Amino acid sequence: MKKPVKVAITGAAGQIAYSLIFRVASGSMLGPDQPVILQLIEVPVPEVLEKLKGTIMEVEDCAFPLVHSIELHSSPETGFEGTDYALLVGARPRGPGMERKDLLTANGGIFGPQGKALATKASKNVKVLVVGNPANTNALIAATAGSKEGLNPRQVHAMVRLDHNRAISQLASKTGVHGNDIDNVIIWGNHSSTQYPDVSHTTIGGKKARDLVTQEWLEKDFIPVVQQRGAAIIKARGLSSAASAASAAVDHMRDWALGSNGKIVSMGVPSDGSYGIAPGIVYGYPCICKNGDYEIVQGLSVDEFSRGRMTITENELREERAAVEDLLK
Ligand code: NAX
Secondary structure: OOOEEEEEEOOOOOOOHHHHHHHHHHHHOOOOOEEEEEEEEEEHHHHHHHHHHHHHHHHHHHHHOEEEEEEEEOHHHHOOOOOEEEOOOOOOOOOOOOOEEEEEHHHHHHHHHHHHHHHHOOOOOOEEOOOOHHHHHHHHHHHHHHOOOOOOOOHEEEEOOOHHHHHHHHHHHHHHHHHHHEOOOOOEOOOOOOOOOOOOOEEEEEEEEHHHHHHHHHHHHHHHHHHHHHHHHHHHHHOOOHHHHHHHHHHHHHHHHHHOOOOOOEEEEOOOOHHHHHOOOOEEEEEEEEEEEEEEEEOOOOOOOHHHHHHHHHHHHHHHHHHHHHOOO
């Protein structure tokens, strides 16, 4: 067995975490030979911490062979001590009458201090995945605060993998193949309804997706369905996506840590200007992971339709960045 690694999860009493913790504990994220120390972090509110204690009892009752120990924390400073992998799930939800700027600012109050705590307390090579919404700009805030203390912004990602997985599943059901036979799906931009699920480079069973589905289907069905899937799940379930979000978080971190085996995966990462996107914003890009690192896939052609969609979602992220400008100083 390897030496245990520390995995921190914020929002640990919430519904995504209720699935995520068990997937991490079972070895789905870091492999069947990697023991984990779970650092479960919540807000310092007695009822919430009590609920988390209940979840911890359940983790204990699973007797997972890979769980070395479980810690309960109510602050990022203690919770991120020595963390190797951080899954930032807890966030401030949009309250009644709250404008987008208020939401962004309220979340800045969470993700700024968390970024700083990660830079000063976590392992030097910590990998951070922001799930809590608005995920891309929360990641930007955490990375900016952390970078003042030595964290490299490349260490902080936002999750667009759920959208990526949703796009694969829609294409699979439309074309009657298994998702395993679908490659090179890309989610460009924001994890929001402006995201651009792009199949320009996608292959389905080795054939070009563009030859198997019509542009009309892409524009009228596929793109809006993927963009609005979260809302459809809330309508049907009465609650937002939880198990699928947890599964996507596991996929993202696993590929980042262990490699994507040459496959393209969509990740929200700091733009380095690739594909003409404003540098700095955390933007969904096609990435390939190996040796514990990622690279943005270069040189893909971008047609006029794709460029238009990529710009819409880029503009939204630029606006979000402008709305939290004060927090980025
Ligand atoms: P829940 O409301 O069930 O749980 C959130 C938990 O976070 C709560 O227990 C709360 O006490 C805790 N929390 C809040 N602030 C915290 C802080 N500063 N430190 C530690 N814990 C804190 O929400 P859940 O359904 O689990 O969703 C969590 C977040 O994921 C939301 O922001 C949601 O919008 C976002 N999502 C992101 C997705 C993505 O693809 N990027 C998809 C699913 C989900 O919508």
